Every structure is written in structure tokens, then in C-alpha cells.
Amino acid sequence: MRRLEGKLAVVTGAANGIGRASALRFASEGANLALIDLEKDGLELVAQDARAKGATVLTIAGDCTDEATLVDAFRTIYASCGFVDILMNNVGQSARERASEFYKSEPEVWRFVLDVTLMSTLLASRQVVPAMREAGRGKIVNVASNAGMAGEVGISEYAAAKMGVIGFTRSLARELAPFRVNVNALCPGVTKTRVIERIPPEILEKIRAAIPLGYFAEPEDIAAAAAFLASDDSRYMTGQSVVVDGGRWMI
Numbered sequence: 001m002r003r004l005e006g007k008l009a010v011v012t013g014a015a016n017g018i019g020r021a022s023a024l025r026f027a028s029e030g031a032n033l034a035l036i037d038l039e040k041d042g043l044e045l046v047a048q049d050a051r052a053k054g055a056t057v058l059t060i061a062g063d064c065t066d067e068a069t070l071v072d073a074f075r076t077i078y079a080s081c082g083f084v085d086i087l088m089n090n091v092g093q094s095a096r097e098r099a100s101e102f103y104k105s106e107p108e109v110w111r112f113v114l115d116v117t118l119m120s121t122l123l124a125s126r127q128v129v130p131a132m133r134e135a136g137r138g139k140i141v142n143v144a145s146n147a148g149m150a151g152e153v154g155i156s157e158y159a160a161a162k163m164g165v166i167g168f169t170r171s172l173a174r175e176l177a178p179f180r181v182n183v184n185a186l187c188p189g190v191t192k193t194r195v196i197e198r199i200p201p202e203i204l205e206k207i208r209a210a211i212p213l214g215y216f217a218e219p220e221d222i223a224a225a226a227a228f229l230a231s232d233d234s235r236y237m238t239g240q241s242v243v244v245d246g247g248r249w250m251i
Helices: 017-028 040-052 067-081 107-135 156-179 194-198 201-209 219-230
Strands: 008-012 032-037 057-061 086-089 138-143 181-188 241-244
Touching: 008 017, 008 067, 008 107, 017 032, 017 040, 017 086, 017 219, 032 040, 032 067, 040 057, 057 067, 067 107, 086 107, 086 219, 107 138, 107 156, 107 181, 138 156, 138 219, 156 181, 181 219, 219 241
Parallel strands: 008 032, 008 086, 032 057, 086 138, 138 181, 181 241
Antiparallel strands: none
8 A cells, every 4th residue: 555655754853663563664655755863873873774775764863852953854854855744743751660659650651751752742733834834734743642531550750741641642633634734643552672671570461360351552553643644544533642552441
């Protein structure tokens, strides 16, 4: 399928995991790419694979929590590549090794998680919304999580940030609906990315046992849903939270 033929897709956090898999899926669907991530070497590897699929690729190494960096990045994208048809806000991070129950957590950690997960989504979206409004078209795919819905212990700031992404998605979807711009959230469950290596095996087993399908997602499973939301197949969907977690959270 070539559902994204000739479209330009911007993917943040594209060097690894879900971002990488989504960028490559977009390329296989015919999209050209602009990829943003802190990890320059990882970006170049993704770009090589995407070019092998026929995509034109621009890579930009930078911090998506920094407004000036994003403004410059999107200025470069528009000048070099033209109109942004698709924005996938994939950047996000939990507290990881600094995670704890809330009563022991620190405001510094909250701010970090909120900045990298929620503020980066707002900042990147702000760069494309004016042009999408004017053009009367566009797709924004925000990567949230089922974590906010499930309310797991020890990730309160991450759950808050991801539910913030969902709330932002719904509000922006209503605002942009008259301009035929679709805004949806993608809510993965536990996925086989680098993050999973940081979780103790006994906790992973408990999580896996709670998944009706009985296994964790591959990044490509999430990328398949992202490609759907980025394509015209989802033209009559906006403001939705699409959960891809093996049935752990059902709505």
C-alpha cells in the first residue's frame, strides 16, 4: 500500500523504537521524511533505511524540548521540503531510573517528564498548525500511552504527561476540525523498545500476564496504527485515542 504517496511526514524522536519504526513505515507507504532526534548517529541509520525504500529524507539533530531549536528545525523543513502533511509527535520519556512512588518523587523529575513528553508535543504542533489551517488539510498524530488510563503506581508524572497529550489532542482536534485537519492520539502499551530493558523481569512478567493477547508489542505494531492515522483511511476520525496494547485497556 502507498497511502502516503508524495506526502511529507515529520517524525520527532525518530532515531529508535516507535519513532524509527513509524518513519520506516511511512517511507514504505510513499512518504518523504523529515526526522528530528537528539541522537544524530541513530537518525542517519534510519535515514539510510528510509532512502532504501525510496524516500527523500532530511535529518535534524536537536532537542525537541527547546523552543528555539524546534523553530529553527521547522524553518529548515519548510524551506527545504515544503508543506508538512503529517506531524507525528513521538518524543516522550518516563522518569526511568528516577521513577518512584509519588510521595518520594521530586519536582525536578516531574518537570523533566512534562517537558519531554507534553511540552515537546505542544511546541512541535505549534510549528505546523498555522500552515495546516491555511491549507485546509493535515494530520497530527500524538503519541500518548495507555499508562495514563491505567494509572500505574510509580509513574504518576508520566501518566499525567500522557493524559495531558490526550487532552491536548482532543482540544486541538475540535479547534482544527473546521479546517479539515485531523488530530488523533496513539496510545501504545508496553512495546519492545530500549526502555523495556530497564524494567525488572519479574515486573515485566506481571505486565505481560495482564495482557489478554499475552505478549508485548513490536514497534512495527504501533507504526501500523500510526500509518493508519496519518493516512486518508482515517479521514473521518479526529480527537480519538487509539489504544494499541494487546487488550490490556479496553474502551
